[in-house]
Amino acid sequence: MLRSGWAARFTHVPDGRRQVLSILVPGDIAGAELVIQPSIRVPVQALTDISYCAFDVADLKEIGVEDPSLVWSFLDICTSGRKDTEARLVDLGRRNAEQRLARFIADLHRRLRRHGIADESSMPFPLRQQTIADALGLTQVHVSRVMSSFRESNVLKVIGGRLFIKDMEALLDIAEIYRR
Amino acid sequence: MLRSGWAARFTHVPDGRRQVLSILVPGDIAGAELVIQPSIRVPVQALTDISYCAFDVADLKEIGVEDPSLVWSFLDICTSGRKDTEARLVDLGRRNAEQRLARFIADLHRRLRRHGIADESSMPFPLRQQTIADALGLTQVHVSRVMSSFRESNVLKVIGGRLFIKDMEALLDIAEIYRR
DNA sequence: CGCGCGGTTGAAGAACCTCAATTCGGGTGG
DNA sequence: CCACCCGAATTGAGGTTCTTCAACCGCGCG
Numbered sequence: 001m002l003r004s005g006w007a008a009r010f011t012h013v014p015d016g017r018r019q020v021l022s023i024l025v026p027g028d029i030a031g032a033e034l035v036i037q038p039s040i041r042v043p044v045q046a047l048t049d050i051s052y053c054a055f056d057v058a059d060l061k062e063i064g065v066e067d068p069s070l071v072w073s074f075l076d077i078c079t080s081g082r083k084d085t086e087a088r089l090v091d092l093g094r095r096n097a098e099q100r101l102a103r104f105i106a107d108l109h110r111r112l113r114r115h116g117i118a119d120e121s122s123m124p125f126p127l128r129q130q131t132i133a134d135a136l137g138l139t140q141v142h143v144s145r146v147m148s149s150f151r152e153s154n155v156l157k158v159i160g161g162r163l164f165i166k167d168m169e170a171l172l173d174i175a176e177i178y179r180r
Numbered sequence: 181m182l183r184s185g186w187a188a189r190f191t192h193v194p195d196g197r198r199q200v201l202s203i204l205v206p207g208d209i210a211g212a213e214l215v216i217q218p219s220i221r222v223p224v225q226a227l228t229d230i231s232y233c234a235f236d237v238a239d240l241k242e243i244g245v246e247d248p249s250l251v252w253s254f255l256d257i258c259t260s261g262r263k264d265t266e267a268r269l270v271d272l273g274r275r276n277a278e279q280r281l282a283r284f285i286a287d288l289h290r291r292l293r294r295h296g297i298a299d300e301s302s303m304p305f306p307l308r309q310q311t312i313a314d315a316l317g318l319t320q321v322h323v324s325r326v327m328s329s330f331r332e333s334n335v336l337k338v339i340g341g342r343l344f345i346k347d348m349e350a351l352l353d354i355a356e357i358y359r360r
Numbered sequence: 361c362g363c364g365c366g367g368t369t370g371a372a373g374a375a376c377c378t379c380a381a382t383t384c385g386g387g388t389g390g
Numbered sequence: 391c392c393a394c395c396c397g398a399a400t401t402g403a404g405g406t407t408c409t410t411c412a413a414c415c416g417c418g419c420g
Contacts, residue, residue: 011270014356019270033259036252041263064248071251072216072244078255079213082262083221089265090191090199092272093317096375129399137273139377144399160385176194277408309367319409324367 001029005050006126009042010134020135022084023047023108023127027115032081035060035074048126092137100136101146102175105156109165125163181209185230186306189222190314200315202264203227203288203307207295212261215240215254228306272317280316281326282355285336289345305343 007024021042024030030044034057064071091100112118129147130140151157155170165171172179187204201222204210210224214237244251271280292298309327310320331337335354336345345351352359 011266013270013274017274019273021266021269033263036256036259042266064252068245068248068251071248071255075251075254075258076216078258078262079216082258082265083213085262085265085269086191086201086222089201089269089272090193092269093199093314094193094197128397134273140399141378141401142376144401145376148400308365320367321369321410322408324369325408328368 001053001055002026003051003053006047007050008045008047008131008135010045011042018134019137020131022088023131023135025108025111025115026117027111029077032074032077047128047131097136097138097142097146098149098174099176100138101132101143101150102155102171103177104132104136105163105165106171106175106177121166121168122162122164124161125158126161181233181235182206183231183233186227187230188225188227188311188315190225191222198314199317200311202261202268203311203315205288205291205295206297207291209257212254212257227308227311277316277318277322277326278329278354279356280318281312281323281330282335282351283357284312284316285343285345286351286355286357301346301348302342302344304341305338306341 002024004026007030009021009024009030010018011021012018022028024044030052031040031042033041038057060070064074091103095103109118109123112123113120117124128140129143132138133140133143136143147158153170155167155174156163156165158164182204184206187208187210189201189204189210190198191201192198202208204224210232211220211222213221218237240250244254271283275283289298289303292303293300297304308320309323312318313320313323316323327338333350335347335350336343338344
């Protein structure tokens with residue numbers, strides 16, 4: 001479990017490009033599948049300096065015997081992880097670059113706020129454009145262009161490793177995220 | 181759990197288009213998340229006549245108390261489901277239409293063979309091109325074109341609701357699936 | 361026979377990519 | 391303190407992939 005810093009789970013395709021499966025921020029769990037299968041399926045790369053805490057799978061299984069509710073918690077984590085992945089699948093399948101980027105940023109902001117790492121309209125942002133591109137199924141060049149368009153239309157800007165949302169309304173609008 | 185026939189799990193996007201999250205064939209489980217959350221998150225649509233068997237979640241939880249290994253089985257199902265979803269994410273993010281379609285068909289063939297529904301080089305194929313398009317993040321028109329190109333290059337053909345793989349080597353090659 | 365659904369085909373355009381040159385910014389050594 | 395350097399971001403031009411729109415075909419069914 002990541003305690004501080006950012007990381008990315010990713011896979012390679014034969015031509016050498018990467019697909020980032022998920023960005024990990026503090027509180028997120030890497031390699032939950034280790035609870036079931038003893039092999040690491042997906043490489044995890046630290047994107048900043050990080051600190052984390054590791055668990056011994058054997059211990060967890062033992063605790064699971066004493067307290068079955070823990071296992072149900074695992075199930076919960078796992079299903080919500082799948083839910084996130086499926087949401088990303090919809091993004092890659094049916095949304096254009098602008099929407100993908102807006103949703104990506106809105107999602108990160110929501111998750112960071114939940115942990116008190118972001119404030120209402122800004123957050124730390126250590127991601128390279130290449131990493132974002134690998135997450136959204138785009139090229140770094142195109143991410144740059146969309147970022148520029150967001151900057152020019154005063155939706156958001158990135159300065160010195162920090163992202164400022166200047167027009168949350170517009171961002172959520174592009175992202176097609178509707179609050180009630 | 182689907183016993184016979186085909187189904188699809190999908191979501192809508194605001195503009196009315198769909199994204200198919202997964203195709204279900206006999207042996208697959210729809211709505212595994214119900215074990216955790218009482219609400220249905222993802223609609224499931226039958227694509228053919230189907231038969232299935234339903235489970236009572238309350239019963240399952242009860243059994244889970246008596247036999248904790250059942251809960252671990254759920255975890256297994258859930259992680260492998262996520263693994264599949266992430267594989268599709270890589271397809272949509274980093275592969276072109278030809279590769280996506282080849283991998284889609286190769287995957288279906290593998291799963292159907294596992295259940296004895298397909299033979300070595302052919303399988304039932306009740307899917308509309310629109311459904312395939314919704315699964316692969318393409319348009320029906322483009323699926324038609326890629327299918328035609330496969331037909332013309334003698335990789336596969338579809339006749340009367342059945343798909344025939346005429347050149348498995350070529351199919352797996354396009355799909356970048358390497359057996360050893 | 362006609363109707364409707366699914367698939368095919370063509371032409372034109374949009375979205376995104378590739379290649380390549382240039383700029384920016386932060387860190388390092390003189 | 392400044393000049394340089396390197397990785398990352400920006401910008402431009404041109405190309406490819408996929409989409410959109412629309413017409414047409416084929417086939418099963420009432």
